[in-house]
Amino acid sequence: MAEEKGSAVGEVVHEVRSHSSKGAHVASLEKYKKLHEDSVRDPSGYWGRLARRELKWMHDFDKVKIGSLKNGDLAWFVGGKLNVSENCLDRWVEEGRGDDVAIIWEKDEPGQAVKYTYLEVLHKVCQIANVMRKFGVKKGDPVTLYMPMIPEAAFVMLACARIGAPHSVVFAGFSAEALRARVDDVHSKWIFTADEGLRGGRTIPLKKTVDDAISSCDFVNKCFVFKRTGADVSMTEGRDLWMEPELEGQRPYCPPEVMDAEDPLFYLYTSGSTGKPKGLMHSTAGYILYAQTTCKIIFDLRPGDVYACVADVGWITGHSYIVYGPLANGTTTLMFESTPLYPDAGRYWDVVETHSVTQFYTAPTAIRALMRHGPEPTEKYDLSTLRILGTVGEPINPAAWTWYFKHVGKERCAIIDTYWQTETGGIIVTPLPGATPLKPGSATLPFFGIDLEVLDPQSGKVVPFVEGEESSGVLCVKSAWPSMTRTVFNNHERYMNTYLKPYPGYYFTGDGVTRDKDGFFFVTGRVDDVLNVSGHRIGSAEIESALVAHDAVAESACVGFPHEVKGEGIACYVILKLGNEETDDLIKDLRNQIRSVIGPFASPDYIVITPALPKTRSGKLMRRVLRKIIALEADQLGDTSTLADPSVVDSLIEKVATLR
Numbered sequence: 001m002a003e004e005k006g007s008a009v010g011e012v013v014h015e016v017r018s019h020s021s022k023g024a025h026v027a028s029l030e031k032y033k034k035l036h037e038d039s040v041r042d043p044s045g046y047w048g049r050l051a052r053r054e055l056k057w058m059h060d061f062d063k064v065k066i067g068s069l070k071n072g073d074l075a076w077f078v079g080g081k082l083n084v085s086e087n088c089l090d091r092w093v094e095e096g097r098g099d100d101v102a103i104i105w106e107k108d109e110p111g112q113a114v115k116y117t118y119l120e121v122l123h124k125v126c127q128i129a130n131v132m133r134k135f136g137v138k139k140g141d142p143v144t145l146y147m148p149m150i151p152e153a154a155f156v157m158l159a160c161a162r163i164g165a166p167h168s169v170v171f172a173g174f175s176a177e178a179l180r181a182r183v184d185d186v187h188s189k190w191i192f193t194a195d196e197g198l199r200g201g202r203t204i205p206l207k208k209t210v211d212d213a214i215s216s217c218d219f220v221n222k223c224f225v226f227k228r229t230g231a232d233v234s235m236t237e238g239r240d241l242w243m244e245p246e247l248e249g250q251r252p253y254c255p256p257e258v259m260d261a262e263d264p265l266f267y268l269y270t271s272g273s274t275g276k277p278k279g280l281m282h283s284t285a286g287y288i289l290y291a292q293t294t295c296k297i298i299f300d301l302r303p304g305d306v307y308a309c310v311a312d313v314g315w316i317t318g319h320s321y322i323v324y325g326p327l328a329n330g331t332t333t334l335m336f337e338s339t340p341l342y343p344d345a346g347r348y349w350d351v352v353e354t355h356s357v358t359q360f361y362t363a364p365t366a367i368r369a370l371m372r373h374g375p376e377p378t379e380k381y382d383l384s385t386l387r388i389l390g391t392v393g394e395p396i397n398p399a400a401w402t403w404y405f406k407h408v409g410k411e412r413c414a415i416i417d418t419y420w421q422t423e424t425g426g427i428i429v430t431p432l433p434g435a436t437p438l439k440p441g442s443a444t445l446p447f448f449g450i451d452l453e454v455l456d457p458q459s460g461k462v463v464p465f466v467e468g469e470e471s472s473g474v475l476c477v478k479s480a481w482p483s484m485t486r487t488v489f490n491n492h493e494r495y496m497n498t499y500l501k502p503y504p505g506y507y508f509t510g511d512g513v514t515r516d517k518d519g520f521f522f523v524t525g526r527v528d529d530v531l532n533v534s535g536h537r538i539g540s541a542e543i544e545s546a547l548v549a550h551d552a553v554a555e556s557a558c559v560g561f562p563h564e565v566k567g568e569g570i571a572c573y574v575i576l577k578l579g580n581e582e583t584d585d586l587i588k589d590l591r592n593q594i595r596s597v598i599g600p601f602a603s604p605d606y607i608v609i610t611p612a613l614p615k616t617r618s619g620k621l622m623r624r625v626l627r628k629i630i631a632l633e634a635d636q637l638g639d640t641s642t643l644a645d646p647s648v649v650d651s652l653i654e655k656v657a658t659l660r
């Protein structure tokens with residue numbers, strides 16, 4: 001059972017050595033340390049052995065790794081050939097496991113799950129791949145997905161992998177404008193969508209949004225549409241196509257394309273601190289190997305497990321830990337179409353009981369939202385099948401950690417706080433169940449093959465680890481790992497400038513970190529102007545540019561502030577153009593502006609109309625001051641001696657007091 005002991009810095013250490021972690025892949029902390037040391041001493045040896053053991057190759061590779069972080073020219077498994085869909089599907093069918101359940105689809109309405117076996121998924125994927133080939137989708141053609149959480153989203157991703165067409169999945173909560181920007185940037189001639197989405201009992205007009213998005217993209221050849229609700233949607237002659245009738249005519253076999261280890265498997269757009277979103281590229285072999293290995297070891301996958309990651313396929317979590325990671329292990333993966341609160345706060349636990357879920361992976365923001373409803377919903381269901389509880393997306397506050405541990409895991413299940421990013425492709429800092437002591441709020445220690453370093457943000461010098469002492473800095477990785485993003489679509493310079501040039505020889509995560517006296521990592525959050533709202537990453541520059549595109553706005557500055565449920569809330573300070581007045585309608589209009597340029601999830605909590613912004617005498621915006629004001633911590637503004645006009649701060653403090 002759980003053993004609690006206080007550590008020197010005061011936080012509680014839980015060692016969960018219940019039956020739930022017995023026999024886990026990595027048996028003890030000592031074993032982890034030894035394996036980790038070996039893996040970072042000889043990454044090529046470590047990953048080379050795993051690649052040959054865990055993946056199915058069409059042609060063996062010649063060299064495990066070439067290139068360097070310094071030069072940004074990394075390549076893994078050089079000369080190797082493989083196909084990711086074959087690794088996720090065919091090999092399990094060939095092993096005689098075709099009848100095993102690959103995907104459980106938990107629909108929006110409870111009690112309506114649909115199961116697909118590996119053989120069924122293989123057939124569906126091949127049929128979709130054949131439709132794509134029929135209409136001219138070629139190897140290397142980027143394909144955009146704007147899909148709800150239906151199994152077809154996973155099928156299409158795998159069909160793309162099968163024919164070597166990199167997918168670009170755009171989260172279905174993005175607006176038409178945001179979708180257009182992503183379709184345009186990657187110049188994708190092919191789009192997959194559904195008539196509508198269904199979430200929490202409400203319909204989402206996906207096809208309509210796609211129509212609005214691509215009306216100006218005349219390079220789009222085909223829009224392939226699945227039926228989810230059967231709604232009457234408009235279909236453009238010659239461009240739009242219903243998938244269901246097309247699929248009927250297709251053979252359930254499609255030969256997998258021979259892909260190079262370094263061919264792109266997908267692009268995924270993510271927000272940075274400046275400019276437009278970046279299309280991060282993930283490779284074929286390195287990505288699938290890392291997704292497979294991390295999923296197996298971190299979630300301690302075993303035969304018969306039912307693994308549920310309740311994220312959306314529109315984010316990297318869905319790519320790596322709903323689709324690719326579990327399927328590359330031949331595991332049963334659950335796709336969840338609904339929300340944690342629909343029809344009530346017991347929905348997740350209903351899913352766990354109904355499907356005998358063994359691993360459950362969610363985000364701190366969802367846990368915090370559920371905590372508000374008290375522990376009763378967790379008591380109504382049988383949660384005894386659970387072994388491992390994962391979290392991802394933002395630091396988990398100890399209160400949420402403890403609630404998850406106590407009420408969901410009944411103090412038997414390891415809480416696996418996984419730190420990673422869209423860029424890293426898979427989890428890079430995490431406890432291993434049964435091996436790593438758990439500390440609430442800490443993602444603990446690096447995964448195998450990950451060599452972390454804490455750097456001083458100013459000097460770039462290594463902050464050495466001294467046992468018994470706590471230290472802080474920015475989190476960097478010292479040597480490459482197989483699934484790190486290789487480039488930004490069409491903009492390698494931006495890739496270099498964002499990740500590899502800030503600290504030459506290192507990969508820079510953009511996150512601040514504290515390392516405690518035992519060497520455990522506590523990621524503290526972004527050190528750049530990237531916001532993390534309910535685990536969704538949004539660039540402050542994106543919100544600002546949405547606002548200034550509005551007729552009434554002269555200038556804006558957006559910052560995050562601590563939010564009880566969302567982790568971070570959004571505050572927008574706005575200077576209006578002359579002749580405009582602050583009215584409720586205008587505020588509403590500005591909010592809608594952001595919703596329509598980015599999406600509803602970027603809707604701000606506060607819009608603060610102001611005649612001026614705090615700037616230094618040289619004209620630099622003081623975001624730190626704005627953050628403190630909206631967080632109601634104006635007594636901790638720090639050094640404001642460089643402010644051009646200190647009275648701006650006073651009037652902002654007054655204004656915010658009327659809003660909060």
Ligand code: WT7
Nearest residue numbers: 392393394395417418419420421422523526537
């Ligand atoms: C950023 C990456 C990785 C999938 C979801 C988000 C923050 C993520 C943790 C964690 C503390 C975390 C970081 C990171 N983050 N997981 N366990 N503890 N912070 O992917 O949208 O690329 O966002 O999320 O700030 O840089 P993403």
